[in-house]
Amino acid sequence: MEKNKLYTSQIGKIIFILLISSNIVYIPAKIFRQDAWLGILLSSLMGFYILYVFIKTQLLFPEKPIAIVASDLLGKIPGHILNGFFLFIIFSILIGYGIDVSIVLTTINPRYSPVLLNSVIYASCGFVVYHGINSVARLSNVIVWFVIIFLIFGFLLPLTQADFSQLTPLLAEWRPLIFQSIFVSSWPFSEIVIIGAFLFLSSDLKQNKRVVYYWYSAAVLSLIAFTILSLVILGPELTLLYNFPTQEVLHLNDLGAFSRLDIFFTSFWVSASFVAIICYYQSFTMFIQQLFSLKSNRGLIIPAGLMAFASGLSVDISNLAYFDWFLHYLPLVNFFIIFTYVSALLTAVQLYSAGKLKTRPGSDSA
Amino acid sequence: MKGIMAPLFIFTFIFVVAEGRNLFKNQQWKELVLTSVMLLIAWLYGADINYNLYILPTINDLLQGLAPFFNKMAAFFRLDVWE
Numbered sequence: 001m002e003k004n005k006l007y008t009s010q011i012g013k014i015i016f017i018l019l020i021s022s023n024i025v026y027i028p029a030k031i032f033r034q035d036a037w038l039g040i041l042l043s044s045l046m047g048f049y050i051l052y053v054f055i056k057t058q059l060l061f062p063e064k065p066i067a068i069v070a071s072d073l074l075g076k077i078p079g080h081i082l083n084g085f086f087l088f089i090i091f092s093i094l095i096g097y098g099i100d101v102s103i104v105l106t107t108i109n110p111r112y113s114p115v116l117l118n119s120v121i122y123a124s125c126g127f128v129v130y131h132g133i134n135s136v137a138r139l140s141n142v143i144v145w146f147v148i149i150f151l152i153f154g155f156l157l158p159l160t161q162a163d164f165s166q167l168t169p170l171l172a173e174w175r176p177l178i179f180q181s182i183f184v185s186s187w188p189f190s191e192i193v194i195i196g197a198f199l200f201l202s203s204d205l206k207q208n209k210r211v212v213y214y215w216y217s218a219a220v221l222s223l224i225a226f227t228i229l230s231l232v233i234l235g236p237e238l239t240l241l242y243n244f245p246t247q248e249v250l251h252l253n254d255l256g257a258f259s260r261l262d263i264f265f266t267s268f269w270v271s272a273s274f275v276a277i278i279c280y281y282q283s284f285t286m287f288i289q290q291l292f293s294l295k296s297n298r299g300l301i302i303p304a305g306l307m308a309f310a311s312g313l314s315v316d317i318s319n320l321a322y323f324d325w326f327l328h329y330l331p332l333v334n335f336f337i338i339f340t341y342v343s344a345l346l347t348a349v350q351l352y353s354a355g356k357l358k359t360r361p362g363s364d365s366a
Numbered sequence: 367m368k369g370i371m372a373p374l375f376i377f378t379f380i381f382v383v384a385e386g387r388n389l390f391k392n393q394q395w396k397e398l399v400l401t402s403v404m405l406l407i408a409w410l411y412g413a414d415i416n417y418n419l420y421i422l423p424t425i426n427d428l429l430q431g432l433a434p435f436f437n438k439m440a441a442f443f444r445l446d447v448w449e
Binding site: 092113179295299309310332 | 373394409410420425435439
């Protein structure tokens with residue numbers, strides 16, 4: 001395959017790992033209690049919407065990155081403003097992931113300082129980013145099967161203790177469900193917007209666009225399955241109470257040689273979260289490269305990593321305001337920016353297709 | 367949080383040796399300006415943390431302004447039902 005080109009299936013696998021990574025430990029929709037799995041289903045529509053708009057745009061402008069199409073179609077100033085907000089969101093989530101992994105690693109190794117752990121996180125991720133998007137795709141190719149095997153065993157083994165009556169009553173409170181769906185659609189499902197940075201590198205998008213939807217659906221189904229698993233084993237109240245409900249479910253299941261299933265789970269989670277950081281890190285540098293029309297993103301990797309490292313450490317995680325930021329404000333801002341960005345792009349693409357809109361003078365036509 | 371300056375120094379040095387020189391040689395001024403701005407931000411935050419100044423706004427601070435908006439939405443959608 002041509003260098004710097006990706007197969008659509010690789011993009012699909014990146015999406016799968018991105019969504020499964022840290023999200024499966026937390027049970028994103030657990031605040032919905034017994035309706036959590038419905039919340040996941042409702043929120044996942046956002047991801048389908050993003051995929052539909054990005055794939056439609058990319059098929060219309062095959063060689064252009066989404067950020068460039070946005071500024072060409074929406075006009076230089078509005079396009080750059082939206083791209084700027086978009087970049088801010090990607091950077092915020094990158095920092096969020098860095099803090100997230102750092103918290104877990106600090107819990108496992110309390111002797112190591114956050115500075116050392118963050119240095120290791122960003123240096124190792126930066127090393128992969130240095131090798132280009134193909135190495136991220138190859139890494140996903142390998143990790144995805146490890147993740148799938150784990151998911152199958154992790155789901156089937158604890159099922160003997162399931163009590164399905166915990167899933168009722170259904171839809172007791174629908175109004176908060178809709179509001180909270182905004183948060184869940186923002187995190188984790190909007191995370192897939194980062195594929196906008198490298199979807200144009202796909203060599204077979206036209207023929208295999210369905211593959212992307214299949215992998216996304218597989219991720220949604222896995223999240224639904226593990227949400228139901230937590231609910232039927234721990235019950236809605238305990239699921240809400242635990243920070244990592246899935247880990248608790250697995251901790252209850254000691255199986256002979258696999259007596260510490262939760263350790264396998266932690267290793268799976270840390271590896272998958274590293275892939276998520278790598279994807280965000282890669283997309284952040286690629287978006288800057290595209291927005292400023294740079295030849296390569298290579299030179300940006302170390303400075304971007306240092307910027308994320310230093311600004312991540314400046315966030316005081318012992319402060320309760322951090323949790324407000326991470327759980328409330330960031331998803332809210334994230335949702336509005338991404339929804340506005342994607343909807344504006346869809347409108348522009350529809351108008352362009354109908355011949356009512358032209359690309360910016362000076363830009364290459366599709 | 368002590369010790370933050372060491373990784374900043376090491377990786378800035380690696381950047382200058384591995385990338386910065388080539389950018390300068392190839393006269394890629396746009397890349398040089400962008401990377402310098404990023405490094406400057408990293409060093410400013412590093413100094414802010416290292417000397418316990420905490421003058422610079424964190425991402426947390428920037429988003430705190432949304433608190434009233436969030437609270438209004440939460441009240442409208444009866445979010446308290448689940449809290």
